[in-house]
Amino acid sequence: MRELIENSLAVALEQVGQAPVANGADFSVEPPRDARHGEVSSNVALVRAKAAGMNPRDLAERVAAALAAHADVVDASVAGPGFINLRLRGEVWRARLRDILAAGTSYGDSDLGKGNKVNVEYVSANPTGPMHVGHGRGAVVGDALASLFAKVGYAVTREYYVNDAGVQVDVLARSLHHRYREAAGQEAGELPEDHYPGEYLVEAGAALLERDGARWLDRAEEDWLPPVRDFAVDAMMDLIRDDLAALGISHDVFSSERALAASGAVDDTLSDLESRGLLHVGILERPKGRTDEDWEPRPQTLFRSTAFGDDTDRAIRKSDGSWTYFATDMAYHRDKFRRGFPILIDVWGADHKGYVKRMQAAVAALSGGKADFDVLICNLVNLSEAGRPVKMSKRAGTFVTLREVVDRVGMDVVRFIMLTRGNEASLDFDLARAVEQSKDNPVFYVQYAHARACSALRNAAETFPGEDFSDPALAEAPLDRLDEEEELSLIRMLAGWPRTVEAAAEAAEPHRIAFALSDIAAAFHALWNRGNVDDDRRFVVAGDLALSRSRLALVRATALVIASGLEVMGVNPVEEMR
């Protein structure tokens, strides 16, 4: 299509004695927003007019004339300031149905990524307890993004970074040890204020007693801390993996912060930066507008992240000499790059927004500017129940875990709803509405369209016993009976699916898939309802096998595109609603 217009432009320019000007994808070739303007629209004349030394309308007229000569073009006209609007032969569109039936749910796959390796790191929740709903959003967005990249031809690795070092896992170990002592019948006293209070640690404490008996009961902390910590981290990661499995998510790689540090990677990273003069000792100023009373100027080892676009240099050592989280995180990203991923994507929660610039600076420094590093920030999820906000407070005990939500509304609903907003917008998740079966609920709306399509095919098999309605058979069906505007309009939407997928991948916005599916579902429901008004417009018309086959090819293609999109989202297409 684009090629056709490029060629016609060349012809038009030749007619006026001009050499072809710019060459490239600087102009658009798309269905116009308003369908009355035609089936395909291009702004090529507006974009190229200046270079051609002509006014847009004149150039457009000449290009349109060249286009009109093409066999597939029914009509080419010029509108407005110089848009070219085209109508194509119905057969050009109908042929796409055959493509879809042949490709199945792999319709929309492409080689855009050319097999390049991409690492998508997502979830990476601290191993200190079960996942909450906010983690779930990152999990779904990351997983869908990974699937989207895979669909357009990247070699994707799904990775989880396990923060199994640092003070929070020591606190976890002490919390567990407390529960372990309780399980052993010792008088452990009140759980200290800053410890993790969760019930899950009571179970883990009992499990530790079961495995190791009394051996850590009356020892010094320095003896029991490491083994208890390892046990605790393993137990928490099992918990988290279960939560993820309930969402249908599994990672290819789990990277341990502790193992990374032990390998010497942090030392290597810092000496690398040191040798390039990117470390220095300095004193950071107190951020303005802050009134920390205990703030005092202090010399620290800093990374010159300001040399790479950050607002201030960043500390890499704590005053006790150990590394900051940022230091190990730099080493981790360097490690990912050195493992052969030229493209790195992290999916983080909103609370890490202030961390993006420094990490981008770090990756730029450590990869010599060669890594393509992007961070998706997932904003907050506001849980509500029939319009009433559900307050999330660990202390008040009204904390809702991801698992509770998944168990209540189901994995497909959670996944779909998490993708009904751009990741940077905050998201309202209403537990009651999520299971409502109406068009308020986008999950059911799309699922219902797919189920209806399957229903029509089942109906066909009953109406025409012995007839073959398989995909290859439908692809052979004569499609020329699909000549109504509503049908052709749906076909055009389906034909645009590969472009929709590519655009979503290029923008790293998996939520676009959800919106596109809602649009397709709407067009399909509208088409379906015509059959309620007029029996002759049903998909299955008992007296007309040929017509039924034509329409069922469209029905099946619609189901395949919906299934293709749901696959990216990780949602199961249903064949009946029941």
Add this chain to the structure above:
RNA sequence: GCGCCCGUAGCUCAGCCGGAUAGAGCAGCGGACUUCUAAUCCGCAGGUCGCAGGUUCGAAUCCUGCCGGGCGCGCCA
């Protein structure tokens, strides 16, 4: 104070690498069912795209400055 994000219909939001008369759902009003071809559909009504400038043939979209909301801001992770 600084950084990032958000501000579009009464409500919840799409659209944002500039494009034609700014879209959808909910809520409201009016219509279409012997329920797996009504969990749906059709129609009506609803807008200073936060405000003010700028760039452009053309701005919801890009730039600048304000206003309002959110998140974050030296050793936590």
